[in-house]
Amino acid sequence: MSFWGFVRPDGSVGTRNYVLVIPQGIIAKTICDMVPGTRGILTVDHGSGRTANNREQIARLLIGLGRNPNVASVILHAASPGVGYPELRVERLAEEIAQGGKRVEVLDPAKDGGTYGAISRGIQLARMLVYEASVQRRALVGDDQLCVGVKCGYSDTTSGIAGNPAVGYLYDKIVEAGGTAMFGETTEIIGAEHVLARRAVNRQVAQAILDSATAQEARAKATGLDIRTVNPVPSNIKGGISSLEEKSLGAIYKAGTSPIQGVLKYAERPPRKGLYFVDNWMGHLSIFAGYVAAGANLVLFQLGGGGVAGRTLLEGSPSIVAPFLWATANPKTYAAARDSIDYYSGTVIEGTETPEEAGERFHRIVTDIASGTLARSETLNYTDPIDMYLEEPRF
Amino acid sequence: MPAKRALIMQPNDNVATALEEIQVGDDVAAALGKESRSLRAAEAIPFGFKVALQDIPQGELIRKYGEVIGRASTAIARGTMVHIHNLEGTRARGDLERRARA
Numbered sequence: 400m401s402f403w404g405f406v407r408p409d410g411s412v413g414t415r416n417y418v419l420v421i422p423q424g425i426i427a428k429t430i431c432d433m434v435p436g437t438r439g440i441l442t443v444d445h446g447s448g449r450t451a452n453n454r455e456q457i458a459r460l461l462i463g464l465g466r467n468p469n470v471a472s473v474i475l476h477a478a479s480p481g482v483g484y485p486e487l488r489v490e491r492l493a494e495e496i497a498q499g500g501k502r503v504e505v506l507d508p509a510k511d512g513g514t515y516g517a518i519s520r521g522i523q524l525a526r527m528l529v530y531e532a533s534v535q536r537r538a539l540v541g542d543d544q545l546c547v548g549v550k551c552g553y554s555d556t557t558s559g560i561a562g563n564p565a566v567g568y569l570y571d572k573i574v575e576a577g578g579t580a581m582f583g584e585t586t587e588i589i590g591a592e593h594v595l596a597r598r599a600v601n602r603q604v605a606q607a608i609l610d611s612a613t614a615q616e617a618r619a620k621a622t623g624l625d626i627r628t629v630n631p632v633p634s635n636i637k638g639g640i641s642s643l644e645e646k647s648l649g650a651i652y653k654a655g656t657s658p659i660q661g662v663l664k665y666a667e668r669p670p671r672k673g674l675y676f677v678d679n680w681m682g683h684l685s686i687f688a689g690y691v692a693a694g695a696n697l698v699l700f701q702l703g704g705g706g707v708a709g710r711t712l713l714e715g716s717p718s719i720v721a722p723f724l725w726a727t728a729n730p731k732t733y734a735a736a737r738d739s740i741d742y743y744s745g746t747v748i749e750g751t752e753t754p755e756e757a758g759e760r761f762h763r764i765v766t767d768i769a770s771g772t773l774a775r776s777e778t779l780n781y782t783d784p785i786d787m788y789l790e791e792p793r794f
Numbered sequence: 795m796p797a798k799r800a801l802i803m804q805p806n807d808n809v810a811t812a813l814e815e816i817q818v819g820d821d822v823a824a825a826l827g828k829e830s831r832s833l834r835a836a837e838a839i840p841f842g843f844k845v846a847l848q849d850i851p852q853g854e855l856i857r858k859y860g861e862v863i864g865r866a867s868t869a870i871a872r873g874t875m876v877h878i879h880n881l882e883g884t885r886a887r888g889d890l891e892r893r894a895r896a
Contacts, residue, residue, distance in 0.1 A: 556811050556842035559859070560801055590885045594861065616886045625889035627878070639811070639842035641876065642883030645863035705842055729842075748813055 400576070400762060403537035403770040404468075404544060404696070408500025411468035412544035414696045414769040416535065417720050418528045419470045420521070421461055425514060426476045426506060430521040436529035437474075440464060440688075441718040441784035446487050453789040454486040460666045460787055461487075463692025465496035465503070468546075469720045471532035474524055476506040476517055502528065537771065543577030543672065545769060548690025548698045549653050550584060552683055553712070554631075555638020555705030555729060557748060559649020561757075562701045562728035565744035568758025569699075569765060570655035574674050581669065581690055582654045583677035585615045586630055590644025591651045595676065600658045607662040611678045638705030638729075653701060665788040666692035680788045684717045688785040691719045697769055699724045702740075704732030713739040715783040716776035722768050723776045726761070739775050741768065797823035797832060800845060804860030809844040809876050811858075816845070822873075836873035844876040856881050 404412035417438040420427040422445060431439040440461075446454045465473045473496050477489035485491070489505055497503045504524050511517040549566055551558050570580045588595060592612035599605035619626050631640045640646045660673040666689045669675045677693070679686050687698045698721050702713075713736050716723040726742040727733050733743045742764050746752035752760070768774050798820045800810040810824035810831075816839040824831045824847060831847065839845045844858065850870040855862050867882040874880075884890075 556844075560803070560811055586886075590863070590883075591861065619886035620888045620891040623888045623892040626886040627883060636878060639840070639844065639877070641844070641878050641881045642864040642885075644861070644883055644885050645858060648859040648861050648863060 400572075400766045401539050401541050402545070402766040404540050405471070405535055406538050406540065407468050411499075411694065412540050412696065413468035413470070414722060414771075415469040415720065416471050416532050417469055418472050418474065418525055418532055419465060419720060420474045420476075420525065421464065422476070424476070426508070426517050426521055429518045430474065430525050433522050434525040434529055436532065437525050438470075438720055439718070440720075441782060442787060443784055444787055444789070446484060448793045449789065450791045450794075451486065453791045454484050456665060456789055457787060458486045458492065460688060460692045461492055462495045463666050463668065463694070464688075464720060465492070466499040467691055467694060467720050468696050470501070471535065472502040472504070472528045474504045474506060474521055474528070476521065477508065504528070541576060542573055542766070545573050545576070545578040545697065545765070546695050547573060547579070547765075548581040548677075548687065548693070548695040549701060550681060550683055550686045550699075551650050551653055551701040551703070552681070553634045553638070553702050553704045554640060554646060554649065555635065555703035556640060556649070557638075557705065557728040557745065558701060558703040559645075559652060560728070561744050561747040561754075562703065562726060563649060563652035564754060565728065565742075565747070565757050565761050566653035566699060566701050566726065567655035568754065569761045570653065570674065571657055572758070572762050574655065574657040577672055579669055579672045579675070579694070580655070580657075581663070581675045581677050581693065581695065583679040583686060584650065584681040585611050585678050586619070586643070587647050587650045587681060588612050588676075589616050589647055590642070591647035594648070595651055595654070595659060598656070598659050600660050604659055604661055608659065608676055611662060611676070634705070635703070638703050663693065665689040668693050682786055682788075684783055684786040685788045687717045687719050687721075687723065689788060691721045695721055697722050697724070697765065699726060702727040702729070702732060704729050704735075714779065715781055718782040718785050722774040724765070724768060724774050725776065741775050795821075797821040798835070800824040802826035802831070802847070803858055806860055807857045808847050808850055809856060809858050810847055812839045812841055812843055812845060815841050833873050836871060837875055839875050846870045846872050846874055846876050848872050850876075
């Protein structure tokens with residue numbers, strides 16, 4: 400299959416065409432309020448008191464969001480130009496984003512007449528940039544230009560038997576076409592890591608998968624806690640999942656059957672096309688920002704929702720620059736939230752569609768949304784702040 | 795009344811997943827590909843929950859997806875529900891580790 404996308408100077412292809420204004424703050428917020436077509440990122444952490452590793456991770460996330468193909472151009476503003484941590488200096492962020500070939504503008508309150516001067520210049524710049532972006536037309540490209548990320552959540556047993564396999568079918572199709580697909584949630588491969596390791600492209604990658612799970616399991620054991628009080632989470636148990644292993648074995652279906660090319664860190668860009676495992680954390684306000692910073696131009700949330708219709712969860716999407724799709728295989732969840740759900744695969748459980756028919760329908764929906772059809776989450780003007788995955792302590 | 799539907803993921807699984815609400819005494823047809831195994835529900839099994847396909851002694855491994863999902867914390871009779879009351883996960887268990895150290 401193919402889709403209509405925005406071809407960027409570095410050859411990557413966007414499914415959307417935003418002007419990104421970062422980082423968060425009064426300057427970005429005011430510009431975004433005034434200029435349609437802009438997009439800001441809500442994040443509560445700017446790196447103060449963070450370790451060098453974690454500051455680099457924040458920088459990787461901001462640079463990655465700026466370089467995402469759904470972004471036509473970027474306005475950066477300096478909170479404290481020339482000072483602050485070297486990793487997060489605006490000059491550095493601007494330079495690395497610009498390496499992708501797109502236009503990057505920097506606002507500097509010290510030169511632009513303070514906060515309000517920077518806002519004023521920023522609004523003028525943003526108006527020009529959204530106009531310029533609007534001139535670009537979509538072009539027909541192959542599915543090799545799809546780059547997707549997935550998480551499964553509020554998982555119940557419909558996730559393992561129909562929802563995640565539908566994602567797996569889609570993932571296989573995208574990888575087969577030469578595209579890129581990412582999955583992760585390291586805690587939720589514990590008990591299934593040996594199955595994934597068998598699918599690694601070589602022994603090093605297999606070992607890296609096993610090591611990710613072992614390290615996460617060691618962290619869990621070091622707490623002295625019974626993991627069952629943490630994960631599976633209460634909604635999983637209410638949906639019929641009895642152990643972390645059962646959850647993991649159902650969860651890995653969403654990765655399909657392609658060989659795993661490598662293990663990536665949070666917000667790390669895949670070096671090549673194909674299927675990648677990302678060593679990350681399940682929280683949906685965390686994981687999707689990481690995928691999008693890694694280059695995902697579309698992301699998927701496969702929802703179980705059994706017993707908990709998840710209405711409130713479904714109203715908010717993470718503050719990211721990629722269309723965010725909701726999928727479910729649970730008939731009760733779908734009935735409760737049809738206005739929010741983009742794709743339903745419970746037809747396989749009901750016997751009205753084969754897994755292949757359901758998978759093909761999913762693929763068509765994904766390429767439609769990649770081409771500009773709105774994801775249901777895009778019909779609501781509300782986003783939640785992102786929660787960056789930073790593992791080291793703050794001081 | 796037609797048998798209630800359940801699904802077996804892999805041939806060596808000893809549990810099946812209920813695809814509809816199963817009541818006590820219902821006949822259950824557990825499908826594995828084109829084959830089907832029948833059993834009688836010894837208790838109610840809600841949609842999405844697991845039913846034992848055979849008697850599972852205490853301590854025995856429980857398999858779904860062809861893989862181990864935990865072990866039986868008590869003896870489990872064929873046709874009864876398998877969930878947190880009788881299945882115990884064994885991975886990432888800090889409490890077991892702590893007990894072993896004590």
